[in-house]
């Protein structure tokens with residue numbers, strides 16, 4: 001929010017203004033460790049808060065169902081052209097409202113209801129939209145999820161078996177909580193062997209790919225989906241891309257994808273977001289972004305090495321990307337307690353399941369940590385090591401608060417734990433140290 005807008009809002013709607021100020025303070029004073037979050041630049045923010053939100057423009061550039069879209073056509077085409085160049089793909093749709101609708105449109109474009117599909121199991125790090133049982137993607141399609149091996153890597157033997165037995169028409173690669181580089185070529189070998197579509201969901205690692213630190217899926221897959229708001233550092237939105245390989249398999253694929261978005265599953269595009277995506281893509285094409293992407297991974301490796309030194313276990317014993325998944329199973333399901341304790345100390349992370357979690361999805365044995373947001377603030381290895389030390393101290397401080405075995409006692413146990421920790425001097429003291437650290441690292445897009 002720019003200064004002028006915030007003054008107007010303060011006068012007109014002080015109640016909402018106060019809440020935004022509180023959130024601004026939280027974002028500035030705390031350490032944002034959720035790997036799917038980031039801070040957009042002031043330029044991106046200003047386009048999202050612009051008059052572009054006023055316009056209806058169902059359809060696509062130069063093929064609209066509403067008049068007055070000359071300027072919107074220019075803006076959407078700019079976003080498309082920038083994405084095509086940056087990701088080196090043949091066709092891009094920049095209209096998905098977010099990552100989930102983008103993925104759903106892929107199903108709609110490629111499959112008939114009831115067709116078999118395969119994606120990484122949610123509890124192993126996959127996304128809901130890759131066929132998890134409660135998602136529409138498993139209700140309308142037949143889902144055969146693949147899992148990780150005990151070493152925390154994708155079980156390709158299992159995926160080969162699924163491919164031979166169930167012949168999925170669509171295979172997803174890409175994940176939400178997987179700390180290793182995605183081996184696109186291995187997925188392609190399996191998908192190609194049965195003539196399946198292969199779709200890479202690069203929501204988490206899009207920034208690492210365009211920043212040149214991770215391999216691009218473009219030569220291996222038919223379709224690529226992404227969110228625009230994670231490592232790519234754009235507004236909350238999504239994109240679907242079609243590759244050369246995709247067009248070779250089906251020359252109508254670009255039109256099928258576009259139709260699946262509109263009129264298949266969405267209405268008017270969010271033009272203020274499309275504009276923001278165009279700005280973010282321009283930022284991601286700059287040399288500084290390459291440095292940023294490289295630093296994200298350096299930071300996460302620095303954090304992982306500190307955890308390793310301290311004997312804190314991690315799924316797959318480390319990381320190749322922007323995230324770390326702590327394995328707290330030795331403490332009997334500590335994820336929820338640790339997430340809360342970190343919150344008191346102004347560190348935001350999220351509890352997460354680990355593969356074959358012995359606890360439960362709601363009270364899981366893992367904690368997911370990521371470095372994209374902290375790296376956007378200019379933090380480097382030194383800060384990451386310090387943060388890993390603080391987190392280790394907190395784990396040791398709360399590790400005896402074991403989740404009760406009996407399910408019916410868990411809710412009360414967590415409520416009591418929270419009541420106790422809320423005023424805990426050690427955690428509050430740690431929060432003061434965190435605040436001191438964050439003062440030296442301004443948040444992009446936020447002026448004091």
Ligand SMILES: Cc1ncc(COP(=O)(O)O)c(C=O)c1O
Pocket residue numbers: 036098099100101103127129174175176201202203204227237
């Ligand atoms: C791999 C992956 N795909 C898709 C999504 C869905 O994105 P959204 O929350 O924007 O719908 C996410 C979100 O976390 C994700 O991690």
